[in-house]
Amino acid sequence: MSESANSFKKYAIIVAGGSGSRMKSDLPKQFIEIGGIPILLHTLKKFREADPSIELLLVLPESQIDFWEELCRKHADFSQNLAHQVIQGGATRFQSSLNGLNMIQGEGLVAIHDGVRPFVSTEVILRSFKTASETGTAVVSVASKDSVRISGKAVDRSTVRIIQTPQTFLLSTIKKAFQNPELPTFTDDASVAEAAGFEIHLIDGDYENIKITTPEDLLWAEVLLKKR
Ligand SMILES: Nc1ccn([C@@H]2O[C@H](COP(=O)(O)OP(=O)(O)OP(=O)(O)O)[C@@H](O)[C@H]2O)c(=O)n1
Ligand SMILES: C[C@](O)(CO)[C@H](O)COP(=O)(O)O
Numbered sequence: 483m484s485e486s487a488n489s490f491k492k493y494a495i496i497v498a499g500g501s502g503s504r505m506k507s508d509l510p511k512q513f514i515e516i517g518g519i520p521i522l523l524h525t526l527k528k529f530r531e532a533d534p535s536i537e538l539l540l541v542l543p544e545s546q547i548d549f550w551e552e553l554c555r556k557h558a559d560f561s562q563n564l565a566h567q568v569i570q571g572g573a574t575r576f577q578s579s580l581n582g583l584n585m586i587q588g589e590g591l592v593a594i595h596d597g598v599r600p601f602v603s604t605e606v607i608l609r610s611f612k613t614a615s616e617t618g619t620a621v622v623s624v625a626s627k628d629s630v631r632i633s634g635k636a637v638d639r640s641t642v643r644i645i646q647t648p649q650t651f652l653l654s655t656i657k658k659a660f661q662n663p664e665l666p667t668f669t670d671d672a673s674v675a676e677a678a679g680f681e682i683h684l685i686d687g688d689y690e691n692i693k694i695t696t697p698e699d700l701l702w703a704e705v706l707l708k709k710r
Pocket of ligand 2: 645647695
């Protein structure tokens, strides 16, 4: 990684405070196993492998924290090098990110990442920290593979980017953005930063960095895991 990224303390806030309603599963989706290991443990491992100095913070609904600790004990071999702080989630993604940010003091870089994107690569994680160290913001994105229409009208596909996570920021930048009131239009942390007037720097992600949202995503997940 570049000198400039390495001169900052680095954090990753893994947000997993949602309800997973679109998965329609009794077991919260972040705990569903792929290759016999809960999704969230795969995600934490990706950040630990990318850079062991990254401090990991995991945001979970309060009602799931005991169960999570039990899962970590059950998968002790896998989880033994994945020390992390657990933080209570909020009613919205904005609140969950904010709860995570409030646990961090001082300057540094923070990657905010969906707990249900377990296939994020080391390259993407390190690229996001590098760009955020240089510009203050780094938001992972890919080109649309499909044609796109907005309100029924075709648009030039080359102008469209599909947004993923991690979304990585200078801590002072993202904390300032989160001082503003929450808006219903916020779908991610980049939209919070943009509304506060910060320029969003898009960086290239990859198509394997899927968000596990609906049941068919689990089929992809098993295939992607076997490929590695
Ligand atoms: N109050 C919330 C809502 C969402 N998230 C997290 O944000 C990520 C992306 O959200 P999504 O995949 O949509 O998860 P859910 O909101 O849980 O799913 P759904 O919209 O299907 O209910 C997830 O890791 C989710 O746990 C969160 O930390 N806190
Ligand atoms: C943050 C995100 O994953 C970027 O694609 C996405 O906005 C989360 O949205 P969701 O509605 O919570 O799935």
